[in-house]
Amino acid sequence: MIESRPSLPATLDDVDGWFPKVDQRLFTWFLERQDRLGQSGDLVELGSYLGKSAILMGRHLRDGENFTVCDLFDSEAPDDSNQAEMEGSYATLTRTAFEANYRAFHDGLPQIVQAPTSAILDHVQPESCRFVHVDASHLYEHVRGDIQAAHVMLPVEGVIVCDDYRSEHTPGVSAAVWEAVAVDGLRAVCVTPQKFYGTWGDAKPVQDDLLEWLGAQDDLWHETQEVAGRRLVRVKGRPAPKPKKKNQVRELKERLARIEDQRARAQHELDSVRNSVSFKVGRAATALPRVMRRRRPPQG
Ligand SMILES: C[S@@+](CC[C@H](N)C(=O)[O-])C[C@H]1O[C@@H](n2cnc3c(N)ncnc32)[C@H](O)[C@@H]1O
Structure with a gap:
């Protein structure tokens, strides 16, 4: 019997996942800014699914840097609640499918840690990273640990991005993100409808550069707000203009x-x-x- 294989993706739009256009623009902006400023360091993604955001991150990897992705893929979750999440949302996920998608865009694979994200510090050195994307479990205990691990992996000017910080179905992520802001010194740079972008360093110079860039982007809407005495930039996509x-x-x-x-x-x-x-x-x-x-x- 001839086995039919799914065709390989040609563009990021062909890869299933959760990575809105506005966040694709912002990931690119943050990673290119680090490049411009000569900030080097490794990239880490906790929760990769079929590779949509990992593929984009991998485009910004430079010589001498490592990219590590950590995902359970098709292995058992460490606890029942996490296993229920896996069966509910990612039941058909396989590591092979991730690898095939990633290889459709890149010559080599990133370092793959197929394990619970609680194992990430066994594979990534403290303060070795410039950009960490937290997008794995939505359960408070897991996300709290993932943010703490990101704090260890990032030097002070590094960037952390947390997915689903405000979705109705992910209150545990909201709790963990705002807890890190309130008690662990995490500074919000900006938020989009789906993601929180922050740093444990000084958010002001990043926000100043971001606001200058946003001022020239017709397809992105933005505003600034004060939250607990600190500036926060809100960004979202504008709908394409209708023809007159x-x-x-x-x-x-x-x-x-x-x-x-x-x-x-x-x-x-x-x-x-x-x-x-x-x-x-x-x-x-x-x-x-x-x-x-x-x-x-x-x-x-
Ligand atoms: C929302 S998806 C990631 C989406 C992906 N970043 C994208 O751009 O489409 C969440 C991923 O986290 C993984 N995951 C869930 N719990 C995990 C855990 N405890 N450790 C490692 N990975 C986990 C799931 O297998 C799933 O692939």
Whole structure:
């Protein structure tokens, strides 16, 4: 029997996962800014699923840096609640599928830790990273541990991104993120509808650069707010502008004119075929036997 394999993705849009466009833009901005400022360090993702965000992060890996992803993939979760999450949301996930997707965009694989995220510090050195994406379990105890591990892995100017910090179904993530802000010195740089971006360093210079960049992005909306006396930038995507009514009418008229032009040309071609000698001879040849049959006197 021939086994049918899913086709390989050609673009990030073809990869299943949870990585909105606005966050794709912001990941790129944060990672490119670090590059511009000469900040080097490793990249870590806790929770990769089929690789949507990992594939983008891997594009920013430079010589001498490591990228580590940590995910349970198709192995057992460390506790019943986590196992229920896995069966509810990621039942068909396999490591092989992640690897195939990642290889469709990159020559090599990242370092893969197929284990609970609580094992990450066995594989990544303290203060060795510049960017950590926390996107694994949604349970408070796990996320709290993941944020604490990120604090260990990042030097002071490093960037942490936490997914689902405000979703209705993930109150445990919200609790862990805001707890880190309230008691563990984490500073919010910005938030999008789905992700929280922060640092244990000085958020101000990052926010200043971000606001300057956002001012020039027509497809991104932003505002600043004070939260507990600290500046916070909110960012989200703008819906694509609808074409103006006047333009729509003009476009419709142009389409109509094109259709009328095609119809007139087809009519012209039909007329020239009908008037051609070969068409008339052909018609006469097929008409003759019919006329002869009609004229033939009845038999008997
Ligand atoms: C929301 S998905 C990640 C989405 C992905 N970053 C993307 O861009 O599409 C969460 C992932 O975390 C993994 N996960 C859940 N609990 C985990 C745990 N305790 N340790 C490691 N990985 C875990 C799941 O297997 C799943 O692949």
